Amino acid sequence: MTDATTPSPVPVLDATQMRVLGCLIEKESTTPEAYPLTVNATQTAANQKTARDPVMALDAGNVQHALRQLETMGLARQHFSARAERYEHLLGGRLDLPRQQVALLGLLLLRGPQTAGELATRSERMAKFADAEDLRHQLGRLIQRALVVQLPRAAGQREDRYMHLLGGPVDVDALAVQYRAPSSGAADGGALEERVQQLEATVAALQEQLAQLQSRLDG
Structure with missing residues (x-):
């Protein structure tokens, strides 16, 4: 049963x-x-x-x-x-998930692997987190449920990235290499991208x- x-x-x-x-x-x-x-x-x-x-x-x-x-x-x-x-x-x-975890999954579904910092910035209009540690805690809970996986860092990356598993198992090594640290030009365009999204x-x-x-x- x-x-x-x-x-x-x-x-x-x-x-x-x-x-x-x-x-x-x-x-x-x-x-x-x-x-x-x-x-x-x-x-x-x-x-x-x-x-x-x-x-x-x-x-x-x-x-x-x-x-x-x-x-x-x-x-x-x-x-x-x-x-x-x-x-x-x-x-x-x-899936019996709180709003914060639903928001994180939503962002990962839309934008692929992201760092905790990127998720914190992009989730501001979707859910409230007490601080960065709270956000990482929610990611940890999703990892425990096998809904999210933490990707190993590729060369040039300073932060871990996270990916959802709602599409089934993923090749974590390949994804880690694919999502390398952005260039300075891409980083400068981040704020503009957020404004365009709004x-x-x-x-x-x-x-x-x-x-x-x-x-x-x-x-």
């Missing part, structure tokens, strides 16, 4: 499902006025040019199929509306509000 207190196994997600789930997690916090997300809003979020690694070009059919698959897995839920299908993620409840989130929210207004006018 299965122990009722033991979290159920985590389904292995494909690339589209991971991107879509990451978007639902992110937008819950960054654009709450447009959440749960429509299929179109999820597609826009999935295909953002910034704050995504890798950049993808998913069509609406791919996104809708991924949302329905996530719903079947118990990782998302549809909200029925007369105007449009809307979806919210259920990752926290499905602007994209604002535009997405405005587009969603305009779509809702148009639906009311058409009605």
Whole structure:
């Protein structure tokens, strides 16, 4: 008999499902006025040019199929509306995770391996951590659950990087080499990238509000 207190196994997600789930997690916090997300809003979020690694070009059919698959897995839920299908993620409840750990997984789903420092900066709008030690503690809990892995440092790296395991086992050595320390030029562009991400989130929210207004006018 299965122990009722033991979290159920985590389904292995494909690339589209991971991107879509990451978007639902992110937008819950960054654009709450447009959440749960429509299929179109999820597609826009999935295909953002910034704050995504890798950049993808998913069509609406791919996104809708991924949302329905996530719903079947118990990782998302549809909200029925007369105007449009809307979806919210259920990752926290499905895996019994606190908001902080859900936010960390969301960032890793969207942007690939990251350092604790990068996660701290990028999670400011998604979850609150007492300090850097608290964030590392939450990462440690995810590692204990086999949801995250710590990558060995490659040449030139000063900090450890972390990667989620929602897509199944990963080649940690290959990833460690792939994500080398960024050049000074890339580091200087980090702040600009974050500002662009905020602007994209604002535009997405405005587009969603305009779509809702148009639906009311058409009605």
